[in-house]
Amino acid sequence: MKNLPAVALIGAGAMGGAMLRGWLKNKAIEPSSSAVFDPTANDAMKSLCADHGLSLNPEIDGRFDAVVVAIKPQMAEKVLPDYSVIARDAVVVSVMAGKSVARISEFLGGAEKIARTMPNLPAAIGEGVSGVFASDTVSAQERLMIGSLMEASGDVVWVENEKEIDFVTAISGSGPAYFFLLAEALAEAGEALGISPEQASALATATFVGAGRLMGTETRSPAEMRRAVTSPGGTTEAALNVLDGDDKEIRKLMKAATLAAAKRAGELTD
Numbered sequence: 001m002k003n004l005p006a007v008a009l010i011g012a013g014a015m016g017g018a019m020l021r022g023w024l025k026n027k028a029i030e031p032s033s034s035a036v037f038d039p040t041a042n043d044a045m046k047s048l049c050a051d052h053g054l055s056l057n058p059e060i061d062g063r064f065d066a067v068v069v070a071i072k073p074q075m076a077e078k079v080l081p082d083y084s085v086i087a088r089d090a091v092v093v094s095v096m097a098g099k100s101v102a103r104i105s106e107f108l109g110g111a112e113k114i115a116r117t118m119p120n121l122p123a124a125i126g127e128g129v130s131g132v133f134a135s136d137t138v139s140a141q142e143r144l145m146i147g148s149l150m151e152a153s154g155d156v157v158w159v160e161n162e163k164e165i166d167f168v169t170a171i172s173g174s175g176p177a178y179f180f181l182l183a184e185a186l187a188e189a190g191e192a193l194g195i196s197p198e199q200a201s202a203l204a205t206a207t208f209v210g211a212g213r214l215m216g217t218e219t220r221s222p223a224e225m226r227r228a229v230t231s232p233g234g235t236t237e238a239a240l241n242v243l244d245g246d247d248k249e250i251r252k253l254m255k256a257a258t259l260a261a262a263k264r265a266g267e268l269t270d
Contacts (some may be wrong), residue, residue: 004027004030004267005034008083009034009068014069015096018153019153020048040268056250060083061086067092071096080107083108090113091114091115091146092104093114100269100270101133114134115133116133120175132158133161133165166269173257183208
């Protein structure tokens with residue numbers, strides 16, 4: 001039986017709470033030696049901790065294998081110095097957007113073993129994907145532990161350098177909003193054709209949800225699946241010729257959009 005890690009979770013809001021529930025569901029941490037630090041924990045979090053034997057807001061001491069930081073980035077400079085003592089010998093896993101390894105280390109009194117992660121919104125239901133970067137001081141065994149923690153929220157993709165976290169942000173971090181926008185646009189198109197708003201919304205939503213689920217079960221690439229749906233001379237081809245004809249409009253827009261997102265992510269990182 002493997003030894004489960006002792007984890008200190010700093011911040012149990014929407015993302016931190018979702019991650020904790022995933023860890024408990026997947027038996028990814030040792031509850032009896034783990035702790036949650038959040039002075040504003042709600043009643044549901046208090047009950048969750050009590051039900052699983054997790055310490056809630058204990059004294060900031062003891063030894064943890066990992067310290068997971070899931071607070072708002074603007075709180076980091078004020079909050080994190082208090083946790084320097086438990087971060088010194090642990091792996092620090094930051095879920096904060098826009099805070100570099102160097103700044104996190106500074107806030108935590110020179111902590112050396114730091115990883116940055118960028119999960120996305122579906123992580124809240126265990127269907128997300130997280131990009132992860134770890135500093136050179138994080139060992140192979142510690143990387144496995146980080147992977148196990150993040151996999152409780154969905155898939156994990158490791159990147160080789162810290163700058164690539166900005167690219168992850170542009171693709172998967174912001175990506176759900178692109179997906180929701182396409183569903184919104186498809187529903188509006190349905191209304192323009194004469195379908196009622198309720199029918200258009202139901203058709204668009206179910207189409208995107210179903211297509212996403214199907215793609216998740218397939219070994220074929222998205223391009224192969226697109227071609228399988230597109231009959232020569234048919235309705236789908238007519239639509240795709242507008243979206244992705246000779247001018248490749250949708251691809252140009254997506255490249256420009258993700259470039260803008262990546263650029264902004266870099267500008268916001270300190």
